[in-house]
Amino acid sequence: EAQLVESGGGLVQPGRSLKLSCSASGFTFGSYAMHWVRQAPGKGLEWVSGIKWKDYGTGYADAVRGRFTISRDDAKNTLYLEMNNVRPEDTALYYCTKDRGRGGYYGMDVWGQGTTVTVSS
């Protein structure tokens, strides 16, 4: 069974950095695009970033471009999200998701349970 487990969330002060990790199992991690999706408390889903298979390309939401960096280590079956210069509006539950295909536009068929990031002084 495909599974994603996020880690690395926590309380962080505005302007500081945080790195999220997502450990994958039960599928061939390197053959699929991956995404980060977040959900602020009581709000809807917001796509944050995505990365194609074999790191053939990345994409970012306007709200995080230039501050967040997505990366993957296929040897470790792990997806990362490096968050720099965080803001209070980055407070959310961050989900790691698997795409159905390699390009990142086929739908997200596996979701983790999320890791919570709280940005506050």
Place this chain on the structure above:
Amino acid sequence: SYVPTQPPSVSVAPGQTARITCGGTNIGSHNVHWYQQKPGQAPVLVVFDNGDRPSGIPERFSGSSSGNAATLTISRVEAGDEADYYCQVWDGNSNSHTVFGGGTQLTV
């Protein structure tokens, strides 16, 4: 940037048909996916590529897309279908690549 619009809420009686729309300029030319999210749970993909279903999703869930609207249709609605539903649109012309609609709360 492209932001699909969904009605905040839809209400339907058990056994009836629920239709949830996702609107946007020429959305019929984009791939649209639909997700179900129940309280305290991660979202689940229920329809992909406008109208296909992942394995394990009941045939009661179907999707269509044309012109400026995509629609998720849930037939013979059950109490267990009560959830928030989100459309996701891939926009190959956008630097942001993909966006979610604001979500629709389905009340049964």
